[in-house]
Amino acid sequence: PYDEIAAVTGTTLSSVKSLLFRARDNLRKALNEPE
Incomplete structure (x- = not known):
């Protein structure tokens, strides 16, 4: 798929x-931030 x-x-x-x-790292960080 990557190719x-x-x-x-x-x-x-x-x-x-x-x-x-x-992108995954940023998404993970965004989802883990407290509201």
């Missing part, structure tokens, strides 16, 4: 993995 994302977005596989890792 498909890379092909569609025109970025490298390593970029996709890095961006997804950061």
Whole structure:
């Protein structure tokens, strides 16, 4: 799946993995913050 994302977005596989890792990390932090 990552290689498909890379092909569609025109970025490298390593970029996709890095961006997804950061996105998940940011989402996790946002969901864990107290209201």
